[in-house]
Every structure is written in structure tokens, then in C-alpha cells.
Amino acid sequence: MKNIHRHCTPAFLPNLIGIPYEEMDCWAIVREFHRLYKGVEISRYIYNDPCDHDEIKVIVSNEKPNYLKVVNPKLGDIILIRVFGAAAHLGIYLNENQFLHTQKGTGSIVDKIEKWKPRIMGYYRHD
Numbered sequence: 001m002k003n004i005h006r007h008c009t010p011a012f013l014p015n016l017i018g019i020p021y022e023e024m025d026c027w028a029i030v031r032e033f034h035r036l037y038k039g040v041e042i043s044r045y046i047y048n049d050p051c052d053h054d055e056i057k058v059i060v061s062n063e064k065p066n067y068l069k070v071v072n073p074k075l076g077d078i079i080l081i082r083v084f085g086a087a088a089h090l091g092i093y094l095n096e097n098q099f100l101h102t103q104k105g106t107g108s109i110v111d112k113i114e115k116w117k118p119r120i121m122g123y124y125r126h127d
Helices: 026-038 053-066 113-119
Strands: 067-070 078-083 086-095 098-103 107-112 120-126
Touching: 026 086, 026 098, 053 067, 078 098, 078 113, 086 113, 098 113, 107 113, 113 120
Parallel strands: none
Antiparallel strands: 067 120, 078 086, 078 120, 086 098, 098 107
């Protein structure tokens, strides 16, 4: 967890880092972060293949009305990311430089926003 800005990092964040993707995909990371940080339960989805971007795209599209698009994200806001041409990946905004997400091969990690910036479709806050 080096280089994370600790002044704005929730104490439970280390518990969400290093979880294999197969145990917690990006939707599950968003759900767990919101449960721990905001005490909010977000809808749970069961889907056939977390790598099926068309299936994920439908879920994201169906959930979008429950979220407010924001220009100035805050800790805990959801980052919607385009992968393979679809809005099918999510992360949690930590600060202006970093976000939490998970993917196959790395599991859950804190990553640099700059690296993903061309793919970021927006920042959303749970109502």
C-alpha cells in the first residue's frame, strides 16, 4: 500500500487490497467499499461471466439512474471506465491521483488515475 495518501484513506482500505479477482470483481469491490465506508448496501448481481462485458454493460446501464454524475469526485465516488469499448469496469475514487479497482491478473489494487484517464467515462455518487 505504499504511496497511498494516508490522510484521506479509510482505515479498512488495506483489507480490500490484494483480494483475487475471482473472489471479488469490480462490482463487488464497489459494494464492499460502500458497505464499509458509507454503510450503504448496493444491489448485488449474479452474472454468468464477470468478463462478459456485454452483460456488465447492461448491469451498469440499469444501475446508472441510482447514481448522480459528479464533476468533482470525492473519496468513495464510483469511477466508470470503458473497457473493450463498453462502460463495463468500475473503481472507487480515493484521491486526485489514485483509485481502487480489481482486474484479472492483479486482483484488487490501488492504481493511478492518470494511467486510466483516457478510459474514464465519468464519476458517480450513490444517491
